[in-house]
Amino acid sequence: MPTRRIDTADGRAALAAVDAGTAARPQTAMAVRYLLQLLDEKAPGNSVEVRVPPFGAVQVVQGPRHTRGTPPNVVEMDAATWIVLATGAESWSDAVAAGRVSASGVRADLSDLLPLRP
Numbered sequence: 001m002p003t004r005r006i007d008t009a010d011g012r013a014a015l016a017a018v019d020a021g022t023a024a025r026p027q028t029a030m031a032v033r034y035l036l037q038l039l040d041e042k043a044p045g046n047s048v049e050v051r052v053p054p055f056g057a058v059q060v061v062q063g064p065r066h067t068r069g070t071p072p073n074v075v076e077m078d079a080a081t082w083i084v085l086a087t088g089a090e091s092w093s094d095a096v097a098a099g100r101v102s103a104s105g106v107r108a109d110l111s112d113l114l115p116l117r118p
Contacts, residue, residue: 073105088115
């Protein structure tokens with residue numbers, strides 16, 4: 001079953017609601033998934049798993065494919081952190097230093113891929 005793609009207009013509307021502080025949970029979920037979709041388009045691959053629980057996860061970045069168990073390269077953060085990183089409102093290094101990003105593995109540094117251009 002193919003993954004449902006989020007339309008650009010819908011994704012941008014969800015991001016605008018988050019930015020305005022008026023987003024309900026479904027809009028926050030859509031904004032997170034839209035930004036994960038953009039990351040997947042920018043850096044397709046299977047060597048790094050980016051997790052934003054409970055809203056979504058995506059495998060990105062070219063390299064060795066992971067197939068079983070916990071991936072060796074994992075990045076995990078909450079929705080608010082993912083949105084500010086992906087939109088450029090905060091830098092990768094600041095979020096990591098503040099402990100809001102959990103990144104393990106040699107390929108788990110996303111600083112060269114962020115911000116995205118929604």
